[in-house]
Amino acid sequence: MGLLKHPPRSPEYRGGRSHKDFIMTLKEIVADRKSLVDDLCGCLELNGFVIKEAALTGEEIEFALRNNKLIGSKPLPWTTEPVGHS
Numbered sequence: 001m002g003l004l005k006h007p008p009r010s011p012e013y014r015g016g017r018s019h020k021d022f023i024m025t026l027k028e029i030v031a032d033r034k035s036l037v038d039d040l041c042g043c044l045e046l047n048g049f050v051i052k053e054a055a056l057t058g059e060e061i062e063f064a065l066r067n068n069k070l071i072g073s074k075p076l077p078w079t080t081e082p083v084g085h086s
Contacts, residue, residue: 004019014022030036041051056064 006018010016026036030039045051
């Protein structure tokens, strides 16, 4: 990270922090992969998304990857507080 120069302009929320002080790794805030998945699913559910576990065939995966298009966006609030996954 020492190779990145401080940008000439930066958003106010960055607060003049260096890249090292501004960016963190997932390992710093998430205990493990299961916690990450559970917290992400919980956040999505709290914002009206329906999460369902599914098993896809290789053909279905290839189709999904080929046809993946962003069809909408919804800003989600960020929290470092754990949220339950139902």
